[in-house]
Amino acid sequence: MFKRRDKQPLSQVAKEFFYPRGGIVRATRYVLHRMRRLPDSPHRVARGVFAGSLVGFLPLPGLQFLAAWGAARAVRGNVLAALLGTFNTNPLTTPFFAVMAMSLGHWIMGVEAPLSAKAIGHAFGRAGDDLWRNIKAPFTHDVAQWDGLIQFWHDIYVPYFVGALIPGVILSAIAYYLTIPLVSAYQKARAAKAHERAEKRGKLRKALAEATERLKRKTERPDAEGPGEP
Secondary structure, eight states: OOSOSSOOOHHHHHHHHHSOTTOHHHHHHHHHHHHHTOSSOHHHHHHHHHHHHHHHHSOOTTTHHHHHHHHHHHTTOOHHHHHHHGGGOOTTTHHHHHHHHHHHHHHHHTOOOOOSHHHHHHHHHHHHHHHHHHHHGGGSSOOOOOHHHHHHIIIIIHHHHHHHHHHHHHHHHHHHHHHHHHHHHHHHHHHHHHHHHHHHHHHHHHHHHHHHHHHHHHHHHHHHHOOOOO
C-alpha cells in the first residue's frame, strides 16, 4: 500500500540521499516547520533540539536516533525535536566538518598522525579489512587482527569525537537559544488564529440560532392568533 508505484533505480536513491529532490534548503525548512508545530512547551522543544543537534555532530553512525532519544530523555527535552535535530548535518557538509573536527581533536590530544585524504582513506581501509577479517575469523582459519582498528580508534575516531564535541556544544547551544523565541512566537500566532476562528464560529452559530428563532416565531405566530371572526 505504501510502496512507490514506480520503483526508483538505485542511482536515483543514492542521489536523493546526498541531495534531496526539493533541495537541501527546502528539506531544512520542512524540518524547521515540523519543529515549530510540535505540541510542547518552547523550552522542552529547545532542549530536544539541543540534544539532537549535538548528537548529529558526533560520529555515531547508525546510532544517532537512539543516542538522540537517550539525550532528550536525559535533559527532559522533546524526543521528536531531538530526532529532527539530528538532521542538522548532511552528506555534503559532513566531510568538511569531519576534517575540521579531526584537526581540532588532534591538536587537543597531541596526535601527530597525518590528516591527508590518503592517510584517512588508508586508516578507513585498514579498519575495514580488520573488521571483515574478524567477522569471518570464527568461521575460517583466519586470525583476528586488531592493529588497523586500534590505529583507526586512536588516530581517527577519538580525535573526531573530541574535536566535534566542542563546536557541537557551541552550535547546539546557539540552536537552543534560537528555538525558544521561534517556537514561542509560532505558538502564540497559532493560538491567536485559533481564537479568531473560534470567535468567528461562535458568531456564526449565534447568528444561525437567532435566525432560527425568528423563523420559528414567524411560523408559530398565525397559530397563536387563532381563526378570525366572521
